[in-house]
Amino acid sequence: MEIRLWSVVAEPVALAAAGPGAEETGGSGAWFAAGPHGVVVVVAGGVRTHEDLTVPGPLPRVVERHLAGEPQPAVLAFARLPEGCLALGAARVTRIGRRRGAVQDLELRLDAPLPYEFLDRVRPTGPPGPQPDIDWVNLLPDDPATALERFVAGWYNDVPSGAPEKTAGLPQPLQTFHRAAAGRAEVYGRALEIFREAAATSEPGMIAFGQEGDGVFTLLTEAAGDDPRVWYHGLSDQPLRERERLGAYLMMVALAHAAMDSSPGGMAFADRAQTRRIVGPLRRVPLRPMRWPCAKSRFYVGPGVVALVGEDDGDWFEVYVGARHRSLLRRLRKLGLDWESFDG
Known part of the structure; x- marks a missing residue:
């Protein structure tokens, strides 16, 4: 099934984008599938800017093994919303944070920056509240x-x-x-x-x-x-x-x-x-x-x-x-x- 950029799909559909026989697993605030078509990452939060997101760790071992491969597999990112998973599109790994040999966090950059209307959905911003005077x-x-x-x-x-x-x-x-x-x-x-x-x-x-x-x-x-x-x-x-x-x-x-x-x-x-x-x-x-x-x-x-x-x-x-x-x-x-x- 083709998933259009910035469309909202059910989580099983998002994870299935990793391909047949993909291994599905959960992490700390993220869900993964690793298979023949690449790695799917679904984050709840973690979207920092219109093109950068952080995947919290520790990452499951199966995901580590796929990311360590050469060439590095394709990564497809989604953001979890109450109504489903928003397709953020293809992403590339910009940083792998390790501690004692384990991947503690992962930073990704989206190939297609999020329009602000979608950014505000996955990273809601409330009113600023009182600010100090000048x-x-x-x-x-x-x-x-x-x-x-x-x-x-x-x-x-x-x-x-x-x-x-x-x-x-x-x-x-x-x-x-x-x-x-x-x-x-x-x-x-x-x-x-x-x-x-x-x-x-x-x-x-x-x-x-x-x-x-x-x-x-x-x-x-x-x-x-x-x-x-x-x-x-x-x-x-x-x-x-x-x-x-x-x-x-x-x-x-x-x-x-x-x-x-x-x-x-x-x-x-x-x-x-x-x-x-x-x-x-x-x-x-x-x-x-x-x-x-x-x-x-x-x-x-x-x-x-x-x-x-x-x-x-x-x-x-x-x-x-x-x-x-x-x-x-x-x-x-x-x-x-x-x-x-x-x-x-």
């Missing part, structure tokens, strides 16, 4: 320390806090950052990491307080002073000085973490008109442009939303958007953006 913007540029504390407290209000790192001897803005982070790993970032402890550096009078996620550059600041200057070491031939001093810079770092590291979120290259529509409902953060990830990187915020807009030239912009709830990104679906990644 009154902290009114404190900038004069009081970045208080603005940082209020932003972090609001954006991460559902993340359990812990003991703050030891801050003795650090410049005051770094002490404020560590107090605001209060042990939350998310605040320290991935794309641009702030160290939990400052490190020595070969530059006289400087300490290293962070680095780019892949180690391309290190962040340096003066060891003394109430609000010292900031440099990127490794971003150019000579240390490149940031436009803002440490206090305001750490405020922008916290915003960059929210825009770049958040899920739900997305990244796209946008033209000027698209960029205006992205930031239209948002409020611009009144700080001078950050020099990373683009030469001029500006921030825009709304309740539960942070956007980073990077400009290297006047025609195209590198845009990152993070949100505290998926529904807050729904309006961006309509802008015709060519998303590099998007789970809104």
